[in-house]
Amino acid sequence: MLKTEAIDVKRIRGDFPILKRKVHGKRLVYLDNAATTQKPQSVIDALVRFYSDYNSNVHRSVHTLGEEATAAYEGSREKVAKFVGGSAKGLVFVRGTTEATNLVRFAWGDRNVKKGDLLVSTLMEHHSNIVPWQLLAKSKGASLKFVGLQPDGTLDMGSFEDLLKESPRLVAVTHCSNVLGTINDVAAICSKAKKAGAVTLVDGAQSVPHMPVDIGGVGADFYAFSGHKMLGPTGIGALLARKSTLEEMEPFHGGGEMIKEVFPDHATWNEVPYKFEAGTVNIADAIGLGAAVDYLSAIGMDKVRKHEVLLLQYALETLSKVKGFHAYGPEDLRKRGGVISFNMADVHPHDLATILDEEGIAIRSGHHCAQLLMRWLDVAATSRASFQVYNSYDDIDALKGGLEKAGAIFKL
Amino acid sequence: MSSADIYREIILDYYRNPRNFGKLAKFDIQSRDTNPLCGDEIEMQVKVGEGQKIEEIKFTGKGCAISQASASMLTELAKGKELGWVKELSKEDVFKMLGNPDLGPSRVKCALLGMKVLKTGVYGYLGANYEAADGSEG
Numbered sequence: 001m002l003k004t005e006a007i008d009v010k011r012i013r014g015d016f017p018i019l020k021r022k023v024h025g026k027r028l029v030y031l032d033n034a035a036t037t038q039k040p041q042s043v044i045d046a047l048v049r050f051y052s053d054y055n056s057n058v059h060r061s062v063h064t065l066g067e068e069a070t071a072a073y074e075g076s077r078e079k080v081a082k083f084v085g086g087s088a089k090g091l092v093f094v095r096g097t098t099e100a101t102n103l104v105r106f107a108w109g110d111r112n113v114k115k116g117d118l119l120v121s122t123l124m125e126h127h128s129n130i131v132p133w134q135l136l137a138k139s140k141g142a143s144l145k146f147v148g149l150q151p152d153g154t155l156d157m158g159s160f161e162d163l164l165k166e167s168p169r170l171v172a173v174t175h176c177s178n179v180l181g182t183i184n185d186v187a188a189i190c191s192k193a194k195k196a197g198a199v200t201l202v203d204g205a206q207s208v209p210h211m212p213v214d215i216g217g218v219g220a221d222f223y224a225f226s227g228h229k230m231l232g233p234t235g236i237g238a239l240l241a242r243k244s245t246l247e248e249m250e251p252f253h254g255g256g257e258m259i260k261e262v263f264p265d266h267a268t269w270n271e272v273p274y275k276f277e278a279g280t281v282n283i284a285d286a287i288g289l290g291a292a293v294d295y296l297s298a299i300g301m302d303k304v305r306k307h308e309v310l311l312l313q314y315a316l317e318t319l320s321k322v323k324g325f326h327a328y329g330p331e332d333l334r335k336r337g338g339v340i341s342f343n344m345a346d347v348h349p350h351d352l353a354t355i356l357d358e359e360g361i362a363i364r365s366g367h368h369c370a371q372l373l374m375r376w377l378d379v380a381a382t383s384r385a386s387f388q389v390y391n392s393y394d395d396i397d398a399l400k401g402g403l404e405k406a407g408a409i410f411k412l
Numbered sequence: 413m414s415s416a417d418i419y420r421e422i423i424l425d426y427y428r429n430p431r432n433f434g435k436l437a438k439f440d441i442q443s444r445d446t447n448p449l450c451g452d453e454i455e456m457q458v459k460v461g462e463g464q465k466i467e468e469i470k471f472t473g474k475g476c477a478i479s480q481a482s483a484s485m486l487t488e489l490a491k492g493k494e495l496g497w498v499k500e501l502s503k504e505d506v507f508k509m510l511g512n513p514d515l516g517p518s519r520v521k522c523a524l525l526g527m528k529v530l531k532t533g534v535y536g537y538l539g540a541n542y543e544a545a546d547g548s549e550g
Contacts, residue, residue, distance in 0.1 A: 349476075350452075350478075351477045354415055354519060357516075358415050374451070380475065405415075
């Protein structure tokens with residue numbers, strides 16, 4: 001079936017030119033969306049239009065092209081901020097979630113973290129929400145501790161509360177796990193962390209592309225996500241914070257655009273968010289991200305979420321019939337994003353991905369940049385299928401066929 | 413590339429029943445490496461006997477069928493050979509040992525991890541540096 005109760009996938013697929021291509025002579029079944037998503041024609045057109053119609057630098061050119069480029073770039077900032085319930089003044093365009101966490105590490109961490117302080121992350125984090133804090137802790141003589149997990153793949157709130165008693169400076173947590181799919185109650189986490197005096201950072205890389213997100217409701221000091229995982233271009237993402245928070249921070253990169261005045265011995269800073277956007281920014285991709293937000297908004301994020309829950313339910317039912325199949329992550333679909341990490345008996349995920357590729361099926365295999373979580377699961381690697389608006393039941397049926405073929409080759 | 417061609421009976425057999433799997437009580441060479449792409453790990457230990465020959469060799473590791481079978485088959489091939497043989501060993505030799513499967517560029521590294529580990533260990537033992545072939549040119 002090419003539609004769910006929420007989304008007419010047949011119509012959607014027509015918007016994505018890449019889905020017309022064949023891989024090894026088979027229809028491309030793209031299930032690697034947690035790594036990066038495909039791009040609709042409207043996003044590709046926005047990039048082409050920028051470069052062919054009004055390519056110019058922003059903010060400093062008074063000619064027509066410069067004004068058009070500035071209007072489009074700032075218009076995109078407004079759109080992206082509104083998409084997650086934030087304000088444009090509090091949105092810094094970054095390369096992606098990784099640059100956002102590193103920005104916070106330097107621009108907030110340098111001034112606010114001291115020797116002996118505690119930073120808190122969780123065992124289910126992507127390396128981009130672990131390694132910057134390791135580096136920060138090391139440079140400051142602070143320590144980094146991790147919230148543990150429950151057997152069902154949700155956060156162990158007991159261990160979180162225990163860590164809060166040690167008055168951490170920072171709590172950095174993902175909104176939705178890129179491996180288990182676990183959707184964390186980040187509003188409750190941020191509220192408790194705030195009461196304990198901690199600054200909070202939420203990694204929204206796997207939530208913003210898949211469900212309605214209101215950062216006001218989340219209540220984090222910092223909220224970050226990547227454009228390329230939400231149908232937008234690579235190399236663009238957003239860090240959102242309160243304007244006052246950004247104003248209190250040191251700059252990240254020094255250079256053009258982020259300054260107000262420069263003297264031989266010092267400089268003063270531009271207003272936020274420009275203070276954090278040194279050099280010529282990624283204008284085209286920021287505009288492309290705006291087009292991606294338009295595309296998702298036209299569908300409606302509530303429908304995107306409903307669609308993915310329906311696919312998730314169908315996939316877990318269908319795939320669990322395959323011999324040797326074992327899925328990780330919460331069984332309660334209300335607590336789970338459209339991600340299924342799994343293993344097939346003793347078939348290594350890399351071998352599985354090779355066999356599936358031959359069928360035109362793209363999944364991810366490996367540690368998913370979450371080695372702490374792999375160790376907690378006691379596996380070297382998993383395979384992962386993840387959904388987007390252009391996936392439907394036929395993709396899951398194709399995956400089932402591919403897994404059965406792998407099972408036959410490995411004589412399971 | 414055909415997966416039925418890559419995952420022949422013999423590869424699956426070495427994957428599930430790896431020969432020379434384990435650790436040596438006494439060894440002269442120890443070497444370990446990982447393939448960060450898929451998390452394959454291989455560690456090899458070698459006991460060097462008279463005439464610079466590989467008297468005993470064992471490996472441990474975890475990872476995909478190709479990496480583990482390749483490492484295991486390589487230990488069988490290497491046993492009794494002189495260390496100079498290891499220096500001469502080429503990627504093509506490893507591919508031939510595996511039955512020349514048509515591996516894509518992303519899987520070549522899996523096949524060559526065992527060779528990389530053995531060469532790194534032997535070169536180190538001989539006091540030389542092994543510029544590891546990353547296999548990207550496949």
